[in-house]
Amino acid sequence: MDFSFKKRSVKKLYLEYTVLFLFLALCIFGTYLITGHSFIWSKDALNQHLPLLAKYREAVINFFHHPGTLNFWSWQFGIGSDTFQVFSYYNIGDVFSYLALLFPAHKITRAYQFISIVRMYCVGLAFVYFAQHFKFRNTTILAGTTAYLVNSFLLYACVAQPFFTTPFILFPLIVVQIERILQGGSAWPLAGAFTWMLISNYYLAFILGIGSLIYLILRVTTKYRKTLSYLHALIKLAFATITSLLLSAIMWIPELIAVRHSTRLGAQFANGLKVYPLYYYLFLPKQLINGDQWSFMFWSALGIVSIGFIALVYVYIHAKKYPLITISLGLALLMLLIPAVGATFNGMMAASNRWTLLIYLPLSTAICLLVENAHCISHHSLKIISFATGIYVAILLLTFLFENENDIVIPLLFLLTSLLLLWLISFHRLTHPQLWLLSIIVLNAGFNAIYASFPYNGDFSTKMLSRGQYQRMMAMRYGGLDQGLDRTPSYRVSTISENQIIDVPTIDNDLTSGLHNIDSYYSLQNQYLGNFSTSLQNNQYQTNVPLRQVDDRTVLNNFLGVKYLFVQSNGENATKIPEGYLLDQSSQPIINYDSGQPSDIQDKKDFIPTQTNRYKTNNEFPLIYWQGSYISQKRYQKLSPTEKERALASGVVVNQEKVTKGMEQANLDNHVYQLRSNLISNRLNKVNPKHLKYTDSEEKYYIELPQLTNSTLRRKLRGSELHIEFSQIKFTPFSMKEQIKYEQQHLQQMATNPGSIVNYKYNQYRYWRYHILNGSPDISFKINVGSRFGTATINQPKQSTLSFFKQVKKTTLNIGYYNGGLPDKLSFQPTKLGTYRLKYQVVAEKLDNHYHKQVATIQQHRLRKLKFSPNKVQGTISTNKKGILTSSIPYSSGWHASVNGKTVKTVRTNQAFLGIPLSAGTHRITFNYQLPGFRTGIVISIIGLIWTILAAILSLIFNKNK
Structure with missing residues (x-):
């Protein structure tokens, strides 16, 4: 298959696509409207995309009203954050965000939903532009466009993660422009596509960049290996790359700095996975045509129209004719089998296969090839296709019998109908074969879209906000x-x-x-804030x-x-x-x-x-305050998490200890008491938490606190917060064989009635099936500790939780604050069979007058007359000795400080926060924030702009002379 850059009449094609899109859009979005829903997901869209769009719109309008004013710091992004760090990921480089400027502020939900539809229209438009460079009929192009536009990835992304639709637009454009260069054409269009790619989103640019490089290598190897003018092509590719990097430096340089100082740095590669769980490999074949499913299994969201399988078989029958597609799709399959690939594409983090967005272009092209050549497929080829389809159907039926999910039934019907149509076309029983195939593809896509958004189909569509709900919730x-x-x-x-x-x-x-x-909740968070949270073992981190x-x-x-x-x-x-x-x-x-009421109510007032x-x-505590005593790093590290927390009121920890010279050390006698504890089973066994072998899900445990049976100690500890500090948490799941053995033993123990018998063979299969479907054995578990306040939980997520995965090796549970006496017993319950190795101590943190006096002192030493303005906070303070002005403002190298007009170096205090050393006297303090890397980015982008203008002039002169 060859690209052609000859002009062709495309007005009718684009008009036909627009009509087609109106039908598909009704299927994708219309169902939500019929059921009273909006296109706003109650998770990421509610938390991030919609409110950030509103905030960014507000920021852009403010910039238009006050040119030159760029507010790089926001006090509303959590406890404070760099606005560029947040907006650059979601909004700044997203050209569609600017459509919100066409809507008034009170219509922002309408703007958000309108933009979602426009994005999807542009996705199809991009594929039409790509496919028009081949000798395809209009109906063929529309068939491929339908497959490209309606797939599991996009059906989810268009309402849940809208900016993930952008690479579906960019990748076809990039491929066309790379092809233009390989055929000796201009490098300018590729430079433009690369610039858009780099500005839009650094994460997606990373995926698209790797995808573009793979395409270039495969295309040269399979098509241009012997005919390419390598030097000319390399120069043009280098020009496009360098130009785009220079022009977009204003975006990617600050972004790169933000990533390097974010909590994402140092994440466990592939969440520790060497291979995927068994269920992943079992259900991967089903993913291909299950176009309405939401369980992406590590984001392996394929889900194209059913004829896609037949198209795959067709191109592999003619592998020599279509080497680029067969090699790329074969390579993609191998990549899908290895977690390390997903992790590499995901920035060396979780094994997230979002890179599969690249697969849809060759898949949809394969469908175009099948539709275009449907009238001339030989009977021999059809027999091979039928045989392969039969094997695939058998695999799907086995999957259905094992999983017992009927979501594959309709895709199977469309698959068999598509095969039947090909046979009828082969026997010349149907005129206009491409039109028939387009019709079945459109019907298949429309059904997938409707089924995906219907409320009876699982829980995703029911998590869409109802119309008008967003405004009500925000109010x-x-x-x-x-x-x-x-x-x-x-x-x-x-x-x-x-x-x-x-x-x-x-x-x-x-x-x-x-x-x-x-x-x-943002994709990029301050690294130091993460260090602070983990240092104090915040269980929610x-x-x-x-x-x-x-x-x-x-x-x-x-x-x-x-x-x-x-x-x-x-x-x-x-x-x-x-x-x-x-x-x-x-x-x-x-x-x-009808809910939550006592069962013995006698009176309405009850x-x-x-x-x-x-x-x-x-x-x-004040936002900014002075501390006269310090805690050395060495001393701080010896403290327990509760003692570290309590020490926040006693002194300040500084990352540069030389600035504490002349200051006194903090008194750390902070009334944190360690309590003896015993772990007891309801079978009256004393359990060693360092080797807790949990074999029976019905066995209950309790943490006994024997000292608290002493009335004197109970009185002493009144008004304490109870913590359980885990210094070691290690869980080893049982093997599948051991797990089933213990579950069978439990059933035998429960069979206490006369005549009871356990069906071991049935239960063997039942438990085995359950564990396969749930990915067992795996490292996930929960430990629940119950008190009168509720349940505190340690949660080790599954490795499939991707971005929210963390390996819990230690943590601290806050049981709650007891104004009266502390309890002498707490319930303790693991949730997963296996061996637990736990080291913990129970501590009581007394919050008495000593603590309140420390807080009162801190409040007296607040920075007074606070004045907030864009990128700046100011105030005054008087001190009688040397100390540290500290805060709860997250530290960043972008913060600069001056004392009485003189610049001073900032220091990082209490692991994560902004501070400066301060001598005795009265001081006027100013903290000013500048975006790290912004000035460098501007300078390089200006150089890039000059370079681009000069290159354009030279290009015009050269072309004119030529």
């Missing part, structure tokens, strides 16, 4: 209790862990209320979510300046309120008579209402 983010609160960044707010005020699975970011919530609610730990909430907590009374952990937070205001009570509560404290 009631805190149950209406945020009304009247000052929006200054000098304090922050939070919620309680697992306690959802808004009825969605998770809501992290708050970009709409104007308050400053410590919780944030994740790479994308470094703090969340800091596990409701009192001192951490105080340190981060959390003044208000919002809590839903009927939610999880509703009574797990940190010390010092008192009920301040409540929403109007609502009584649910019904328990549901309401949102706001708690307030006076113990929040």
